[in-house]
Amino acid sequence: MKIFGFCQHFNSWVQVEIEVSLVPGLPLIHILGLPDQAVKESSIKIKSALRSQNFEFPKARQIIINIRGGDFKKKSPGLDLPIALGILTKTNQVLPKFDDDIFAFGELGLGGEVFQLDETVLDNLLLDNSKLGKNKFFSGEIDSHLRVKNHFQMKQLKDLNNLDLIDKGMPDNNFSSGVLENQNKEFFKKRKIEIKFKNQEEFKKLKFSQEEAKLLELVSLGRHSLLLMGPRGLGKSTLAEALNYLSSEPTPAVYAHYKKYFHLHESQFWRPFVKPHHSISHLALIGGGAQCSPGEITRAHGGILLLDEMLEFGNKCQEALREPIQNKEVHLVRGRKFHTYPSDFQLVATTNLCPCGQWLPGEMVECNYSGARCHKYREKLSGPMLDRFEILYFLKPKKKDSLNISLESLREKIDEKRRSQEVLERQREKIEFNKENLSDALKFRLDSELNSFRRLRASIDIAKTLAILHGKNQVENQEMVEALEYTWQAFLELKI
Secondary structure: OOEEEEEEEOOEEEEEEEEEEEEEOOOOEEEEOOEOHHHHHHHHHHHHHHHHOOOOOOOOEEEEEEEEOOOOOEOOOOOHHHHHHHHHHHOOOOOOOOOOOEEEEOOEOOOOEEOOEOHHHHHHHHHHOOOOOOOEEEEEOEOOOOOEEEEEEEEEEOEHHHHHHHHOOOOHHHOEEEEEOOOHHHHHHHOOOEEOOOOHHHHHOOEEOHHHHHHHHHHHHHOOOEEEEOOOOOOHHHHHHHHHHOOOOOOHHHHHHHHHHOOOOOOEEOOOEEOOOOOOOHHHHHEEOOOOEEOHHHHOOOOEEEEOOHHHOOHHHHHHOHHHHHHOEEEEEEOOEEEEEEOOOEEEEEEOOOOOOOOOOOOOOOOOOOHHHHHHHHOOOOHHHHHOOOEEEEOOOOOHHHOOEEHHHHHHHHHHHHHHHOOHHHHHHHOEOOHHHOOHHHHHHHHHHOOOHHHHHHHHHHHHHHHHHOOOOEOOHHHHHHHHHHHHHHHHHHHO
């Protein structure tokens, strides 16, 4: 049996093993393993807590504590409890009746009481250590409004005397099973956080054409990356921002991630929608600096990253996004410091394709700039970056009377599909794709035309989402033809 605690390393909670050894000498506690000053001072607090709870402190023996795990400075307010547990088990004052490893986090008072566990710390501990399994977890009491459920076995302690429960061989049902309740509304209600889109009333009034509504439905349900292109003034930015209104409600994991790295200013929360200005540096976008701080793509984790007027962003910004889009995380190294931040965001971008803002493939437009300058402007969009967008869409002028679908009604339609599909990602995995079920013409297009594996992968993924929208359990000709219109046709037109 081993005892583990948790130390804070950058913004993450890292497991560390607590090793205890008794050697002849004065009855003092020595803490090794790069403890910070607060952890060193906790030795006096632990000694007072043990004596106040009528435990015996070893006589004529030094207690050597080694915090094992990593070469970073160990800092944590919750190391008091695992160290005390280590001392009590080493001196046989507490004899656990199980062989499983013990995990503990809690701050002790001088009288031996275990202070209440803060909800933010609990959220982050569970977020960073999701593989605790069935190990025993000791902590201070949790606020009664924080519900925990089915993941690891938790024992909440008022003070060190509660450890008698395991000393006397009590059965495992004295441990409550626990993880954060995954029912969104209840989770946020107990924390007095309102799930609400900030500009809800304003966006409800927006109306879109049939074609635009279908695009919004497809992109929102499948969380596909989208590049909107077209002349100025057609509502590209509005269409992109409408996707935030159509997003599913945030999950506890998204909320815990955001609170871990960033400050929540209000008592309401929605999925992150990050819209950086085009003058942003590539370090501010992906993260970095002397302290390896997270960037805007980490802020957008679980939500949407909107690059409005993407071709105005610096080339370094565009190219720096290529790896995070692919890997869903970013690895930063600055000197001796390194860190990995999650960056699973939905990328949405808008852009004009000419300095005049009017050019469209196959359209005759009056432009004040030379053809060479217009071509040079479009060259800012590199092929590898363009290939990472699943959907490429040209927005074209439309008549006002065609704007007959409200965003509110579209939201209700999408929510209904989300409820009926339960978990959309699992549903998409069940959709069958067999090239043999397609026509010979489509087989030829997939084999000979698509010159990129990403284009093929994007076409299949979008065809699967379309199959869900059409109520089918496999991809047929209709879905693949429509998917190629979104993924491949616009790609070809840009090359003309």
